[in-house]
Amino acid sequence: MIDRIAIAGYRSLRDVVLPLGQLTLVTGPNGSGKSSLYRGLRLLADVAQGGVVRSLAAEGGLESTLWAGPEAFGRAMKTGEHPVQGTVRKHPVHLRLGFAGNDHGYAIDLGLPTPGASPFGHDPEIKVEAVWTGGRLANRNLIAERRGPMVRVRRQDDGTWRTSFEQLSSFDSMMTHCADPVDGLELLTLRERMRGWRFYDQLRTDRDAPARRAQVGTFTPVLAGDGSDVAAAIRTIQAIGDGGALDDTIADAFDGATIDGGAELRMRQPGLLRPLGAAELSDGTLRYILLAAALLSPRPPELMVLNEPESSLHPSLLAPLARLLRLAAQRSQIVVVSHAERLVSALSDGWGTETIRLSKELGETVAEEVAAPAWEWPVR
Template identity: 65%
Template sequence: MILTLAVSGYRSLRDLVLPLDRITLVTGANGSGKSSLYRSIRLLAEVAQGRAIASLAAEGGLQSTLWAGPEAFSRGMKQGEVPVQGTVRKSVVSLKLGFADEDYGYAIDLGLPSDAGRSFFAMDPEIKTEALWAGEALSRANEIAGRNGPAVRVLDGKGQRVPVVQNLARFDSMMTHAANPKDGLELLVLRERMRAWRFYDHLRTDRDAPARVPRIGTRTPVLSGDGGDLAAALQTILEIGDEHALAEAVEDAFPGASVEITVNDGYFELLMKQKGLLRPLKSAELSDGTLRFLLLAAALLSPRPAPLIVLNEPETSLHPELLEPLGRLIGAAAEKTQVIVVSHAESLVAALSALPGCAHYNLRKQLGETVVDGIEPPRWNWPKR
């Protein structure tokens, strides 16, 4: 389970360190930074896939994602006595992301390219430094692997930090290029753990949604990001997962209803029997809210539980009566999976807040910066360049 999430210099997240729980609920007004927090976690996951630089480019490049305010706020700025203005910068420009779980911690620092103007890729950020450590917060004593510039050093069996990569490209992470069973076992373990994180924010339910049409199915223990393999994912739950939990979730949301999967020439199709109807409805006939709930059920009841599932506004298209059943579904999933939920639906927020092991953070903006009131930030140290 992730215990600490740290973000610095990303959009409105100037310097945020949050303790996480089994369920972490993030709320706040529009523009308070909820989407930025979600994106920062997703960007952290992209590091383990080797796609962090490309993901930043898709957001407009590093310059578009950096904190746009001053490096620090003076007391006068905070009290409104003087206007917010820039000062002489004391630190280098950087975007930092990190987390610590029960075993390891990891952090990455991305900065401006050193060859700006001499390459067609001069807008690409550079990975300046990375660190992997054991325990709560990074220190010299507990660092297992570190990258500074092109060199990666890891702690060997004798307690010595030895180089394993000498010429790592500035756009490549040690998570993807130094993780191996011989010299970088801890890097390999954490990389695969991060690769198993799941994000759901584009589960389509529109008329042309992939989940509404039959498609060739294979065993699907993990629902895809767009939900196109819904029928196969539900059948996988029925065969090798918790079919009783699925039936209970459907009954909880739609009393008297049940789902079944048909297969014709290898094409899987979802059918839903509803109380009072003389025939089952095909997925193409389901309402947006009904289809979305079934998509979320398939994601949360996966036979292969993820170490982390992040749901961004899962209440979209759902009728208010479905929000409490969704809260119970998330609570059941959290027994096996850590869940982060970004939401502004009052009924869902109330249902999740009442669950044990739920940390609720309400974000707000202060002088353009996302802040969270009433928390004691965990101990955290960033790696030095």
Template identity: 55%
Template sequence: MLTTLAVENYRSLRRIVMPLGGLNVVTGANGSGKSSLYRALRLLADASRNGAVAALAREGGLQSTLWAGPEQVRKDRPVQGTVRTGPVTLRMGFAGDDYGYLMDLGLPVPIRSEFNLDPEIKREALWAGPFLRPAALLVDRSNREARIRSSGGEWERAGHQLQTFDSMLSEFADPERAPELMLVRDRLRGWRFYDHFRTDADAPARRVQIGTRTPVLSQDGGDVAAALQTIRELGPHGALDEAIELGFPGSRVDVVNTDGRFEVAFHQHGLLRPLSGAELSDGTLRYLLWVAALLTPRPPELLVLNEPETSLHPDLLPALANLVVTAAKEAQVIVVTHSRPFISSLQALSPDLHTIELVKDRGATTIDGQGPLDEPPWKWPSR
């Protein structure tokens, strides 16, 4: 389980060190930095597939995603530009009880190339335990060079130089010399993100699909019928029916199989025939998608949900909260939301809910009520 998330100079996240629990809610007003935090987590996951640089490009490049305010902010002076004293840097990392990892991206060294706007990975580090200490480092990368700590405690060269745009998470696969690196890489690749399912008339979830066993719902929800049937066959007995009854009393959902093509059939109290996926209201379909995502028979280590309450009627929020709390029994969950009624529903079901409220201070995102001494221990290494 992650215990700390740290981000620096990413959009409004000038510097944030966030403690995490088992079930976490990140909330705050519009523009407070919730979406930036969600995207930062996705960038960390992208690093495990060597996609962090490409993901930044899709957001407009490094210059568009960097903190836009001054390098130093003093509360006794108005916000104003100053002469930069340090290098341009975008840093993000996490720590848990067993391992921690961080990445530091910066501007490229000018060369004769058409890719001079691509950010470079300046530093990466993997360490054992919840705190970065020199003695705890396991794999350390500086620019193109990486080194691995041997079983005897000595440093060894990794064996080849890295490209400036390649992460050591994706480029090293040595189960003997760096098994911890492979373990952390696989963990990051297993993180699961769900963000604003489509429910419009042409949404993939409304179409009939060829069905195969689907323990993990796809990002677009197009295999929702197969995912629901997989939950019915492989998930906890009665969990699917209970979730539907809680959200829509007197209703049930079936999956119709016609020559291998699966379709949702929603039986609603008072109707003479079931409704197909194409006929469902946006809210009903969205709730079915969350049922398929959160009752997964193959839970991840980390599940991140971005505003799952969107387009749901307030009466459905307790049922959705029950799904989230159920998922948190098998996975660490981070929910990004600004819905107070939804948070209240989660609090009623989970007294140990860890709530993090983001606020803006001079354009920078901070955690409400968190002072310098309240932060988890965190240290960024020098380049």
């Protein structure tokens, strides 16, 4: 399980280290930094797919995603005695992302490109990467590191270092280019774990949503990011997953209703003489079914992150959704980003949920009453 994440220099996240539990709820008012935290986690997952530089470019480039405030706030700035203003930098410009658990940790440091080094002069460069064992980075537990274009990996048999790359491109991660089953086995394992993380923030329920159309009813243990294969995913859960849990969660939310998958999603409700097709379902009903298909996957991921799952849901569905999330958290680590107070209250009520409340101070995202876990960034 991941027990801490660290993000520095990304949008309003000047420098945050946050604890994660088996079920973590991130909440706060609009503009507090919830979406930035979610995007930061997605960027970490993009590293394992080889797409972190491309993802930053899609957000407008490194310059538009960097923390826009001063490198640090002096006491007089915080008290209002002096206006907030730029100061002489003590460190290079960074955008840093990392996570760690009891077994392994990983961090990446992206910076401004070297002038004239590439025709793509606005692309960020990967300056430093590190993989270590245990929760906190130290020289003794470092197992792989990248500095500029050079990557070295510690051998498993005798603990000595070997150079894996001498001229790794600035846009390529060592996670995608240096993982191998001999000396880079731990990199390979960690990369595959990161590739298995799932994110859901684009489950479509509009009139033209793919989930409302007939589908190819093939084996689908993992719901697509937009929910387009929900009927096949439901049928797969019923065939090889926990069909009883699916029946219970639908009946819990919709007063005894049942659903069936295959080529087309159908719902049977007490009192109706025929089942309703996906095109007839309300946005909220369809969205809840999509969430059930994602959370009850017969191939549960190590980590699943949901951004504002309450969208389109009637308030009466938030308590059943909280019960569904708790059930899913018994099989996967779940992070939920939400500002729906009913959902926040239901998830925070006596189950051991790790609740992180974000707010803004001088444009900087801070976590209220949260003890930051120990963290060390790799140095350039």
